[in-house]
Amino acid sequence: MPYVKPNELVTQMIDAGESKVHLSTRDTLIRAFMGAALLTVAAAFAVTVSVQTGNPLLGAILFPVGFCLLYLLGYDLLTGVFTLAPLAWLDKRPGVTVGAVLRNWGLVFVGNFAGAFMVAVFMTIYFTYGWSTEPSEVGQAIGHIGEGRTVGYAEHGAGGMLTLFVRGVMCNWMVSTGVVAAMMSRSVIGKVVGMWMPIMLFFYMGFEHSIVNMFLFPAGLLMGGSFTVVDYLVWNEIPTVIGNLVGGLTFVGLMLYTTHYRTKPRRGARPAPAAEPDDLVGATR
Numbered sequence: 001m002p003y004v005k006p007n008e009l010v011t012q013m014i015d016a017g018e019s020k021v022h023l024s025t026r027d028t029l030i031r032a033f034m035g036a037a038l039l040t041v042a043a044a045f046a047v048t049v050s051v052q053t054g055n056p057l058l059g060a061i062l063f064p065v066g067f068c069l070l071y072l073l074g075y076d077l078l079t080g081v082f083t084l085a086p087l088a089w090l091d092k093r094p095g096v097t098v099g100a101v102l103r104n105w106g107l108v109f110v111g112n113f114a115g116a117f118m119v120a121v122f123m124t125i126y127f128t129y130g131w132s133t134e135p136s137e138v139g140q141a142i143g144h145i146g147e148g149r150t151v152g153y154a155e156h157g158a159g160g161m162l163t164l165f166v167r168g169v170m171c172n173w174m175v176s177t178g179v180v181a182a183m184m185s186r187s188v189i190g191k192v193v194g195m196w197m198p199i200m201l202f203f204y205m206g207f208e209h210s211i212v213n214m215f216l217f218p219a220g221l222l223m224g225g226s227f228t229v230v231d232y233l234v235w236n237e238i239p240t241v242i243g244n245l246v247g248g249l250t251f252v253g254l255m256l257y258t259t260h261y262r263t264k265p266r267r268g269a270r271p272a273p274a275a276e277p278d279d280l281v282g283a284t285r
Contacts, residue, residue, distance in 0.1 A: 002186040006260040010087075012183045013256065017084035018093040020076065021100045025107060028076070032111025033118075035075030040119040040215035042066020044142075046203065051141045060204030064178075064196045071182050071195065077211050078108045078241070083176040083248035087257050109241075116214035123215075124222040135223040146220025149208070150231040161239060164208060168243020169251075171207030174198040176248035180256065208240040 004012065020028075042063050050059030070077070085104050088096040125131070127139030135143065153160035181194030202209065217225075217232040 002190070004184050004186065006256065009180065009183055010256050010261040013084055013180060013253070014087045014091045014093070014261075016183070017081075017086070017088035018091075018096055020081055021085050021088055021093075021096050021104050023104075028104065028107040029111040029114075031074065031076045032078075032108040033115040034073070035070045035077050036112035036115030036211050036214065037119050038070040038073075038075065039066045039077065039211055040116045042069075043212045043215055044119065044123045044138075044219075047142060047145070048138045051138045057204060060200050063203045064199035067175075067178065067199045068192045068195050071179065072188065072191065076108055076111075077175075078105065078112050079172045079175045079209065079211065079244050079248055080179045081105060081108050082172065082245045083179065083253040086249055087253050090257065091261075112211050113214050116211060117218055120215050120219035120222060123219055127223065139219075139223045142216060143220040143223050143225035146217045146225040146232070147227050149213075150217070150227045150235040154231065154235045160235070164236065164239045165243045167206070167208040168210070168240040169247035170205075171202050171209045171240075172244035172246075172248035173251040174202040174207065175209060175244075176252035180252060208236065208243065210237060210240045210244050213237055213240055 023031075042065055045066070046059035046063035048059075049062055050056045053059075071080075081104055085096075085101045089098065089101050123142075124135075124139070127136045127142075128134070134140075149164075153164045156163065175198065178195040178198040181198065182191040184194050185191050213232075213236055217227075217236060221227070221229065221232070
């Protein structure tokens with residue numbers, strides 16, 4: 001499993017960010033749509049495993065299958081472009097402006113939401129036999145997740161909002177580490193191993209991922225969860241998006257960029273010897 005060293009890794013990250021910013025509108029939307037769809041099918045799978053086995057750790061261990069597949073197929077998540085696109089702007093890549101970065105983020109958000117919402121509708125049909133019965137045990141569990149992670153935060157007021165934001169930060173710290181870890185190897189097995197570990201960690205710890213939530217909360221509402229669209233937006237999605245941006249860009253993108261790309265001179269390094277003037281060089285011959 002060939003290992004890509006950190007200084008080479010950051011160059012790959014900047015190249016990836018530039019490529020995503022310059023991608024056409026059509027391709028950006030398709031890749032974002034499919035990325036969220038694959039990830040959220042895996043989320044539904046993980047919740048199903050957790051509920052039916054009574055073992056949340058097993059669900060967390062299996063959840064990364066969706067994340068690995070979407071990145072191996074070249075699809076995109078908002079959490080990933082939060083980290084990569086700004087690096088291309090910092091590196092002053094041609095055509096990468098603040099407006100272009102924001103455009104990329106907006107398109108990926110729209111594509112991700114559409115893909116996640118489609119899966120929410122599909123899973124609601126699956127868990128209710130096309131709205132002809134009450135939700136299954138798993139469907140009810142998804143509804144309770146939506147309640148606990150909206151009105152559950154609201155019950156704690158400012159402390160709940162702070163907790164939500166911090167969980168969003170820590171989530172994309174892990175998720176973006178998974179995105180970057182996939183670039184550390186040139187083999188499929190190496191990429192999968194690198195991605196699997198931080199994604200499993202975030203899911204088991206219950207950190208807040210804006211794209212997974214685009215599935216969980218609409219699905220919960222469709223299956224009768226006791227919370228509202230406003231609860232979802234104010235007490236989850238919006239703070240989670242902000243936390244994901246801060247976590248991925250700060251603790252992954254900027255840290256790697258600063259210490260492995262814009263490095264400072266080493267302490268105690270000897271300055272290069274000054275070149276001798278031509279006349280002195282000639283005089284010594």
